[in-house]
Amino acid sequence: MSSAVNASFEPVIGRYLNLDLLGKRHRVYVEEAGQGIPLLCLHTAGSDTRQFRAILNNADITKNYRVIAFDLPWHGKSSPPAGWRDLEEYRLTSRDYVDIIMGVSEALQLDKPVAMGCSIGGRIVLHLALEHPDHFGAVIGLQAGAHVDPYYDTQWLHRPDVHGGEVCAGVVSGLIGPSATEENRWETLWHYMQGGPGVFKGDLYFYKIDGDIRERIAAIDTTRCPVYLLSGEYDYSCSPQDTLDAASRIKGAQVTIMQGMGHFPMSEDPTGFIDHLAPVLEEILKMRKGR
């Protein structure tokens, strides 16, 4: 039998967007599928857009949503800007992270996009809801909390005598919940194994230090920008309690705790995750129609 019998393209289109971000020229890799409300997906620290492969391929979602995911600069197929070798180290700050997302959203001319991010992405959507409530139609924070205290020495993630891919994936491997299949577990970890030197560590600077939003989180106005938080019960980085604590301080925020899942719901257990995401997307769709 010819191998062509089982060959097919996914409906996902990947392209490179050339634009200025943070005062430098960037070549950012963007994937998208579907039509309708823009759903801008933000991957976790040290990973890339492949985490959203199931969302981009879900026909029930893409019939009403234009699902867009991009690799942050330094991640996946978005190389660092020219001159990166002169930097002492890569560090993601809250300011830069917000500017990158706004830059991409404006370059794509998205109309009231829904921002959905996981982990660092789950944290930054809280910053977006606070600082740009009228730009976004809603935010969905996966594994989102206001702050995470450092609990291990991140120096181990970037030193020449420890393999970066092995240690980054090794550090996060336990964050995956028992509902993940072996295939999705190791797909998720492979993304971590492919991260560039120091990139995961640089993202964690935002996650554990610079991105702390505890002092400001209560000022989020969900009447201007609705907030949905979904977290997996096995995550010990951003634990369900961390998410519940954040939600309790955002008036009007809606929370779902997802049984059996960990820190990477969309990638480790796409089917189970979409069951929880679907009612949220349905609600946003209804709100938009009544707009």
Add this chain to the structure above:
Amino acid sequence: MIENLQERVNADARLVRRGRFVTTSFLLEVGDTPWLINVSEGRISSVTKGPFVMARWTFALRAPQDAWDGFWAQQPQPGFNDIFALIRRRVLRLEGDMHPFMANLFYFKDVLASIRPASNNSPAVHA
């Protein structure tokens, strides 16, 4: 349980191969009981129960009995599902020169998880 560590690890050819560059000694403290474990090119060469007078080791993992019991359950509950979950909750202390541990994290996570009861299915949490 810990007595089985040598047999379990050494019978797992894939795990031994993954640890082929690992030769070290580490201390596993379960409540008040220390265990000294020697690793030679990925194989567990000895497991010795303390107390010790002058034990030599490169790194140590220390946690209360109930933390290890939770970690070694067949289906660990949230908060017990990984060595880093125990570290995050400040119930496990990792001490000493942890370079071999961090450089071979997948190997050591699986060595420690190998104490879990054998399951018919593939391990639900493949730490």
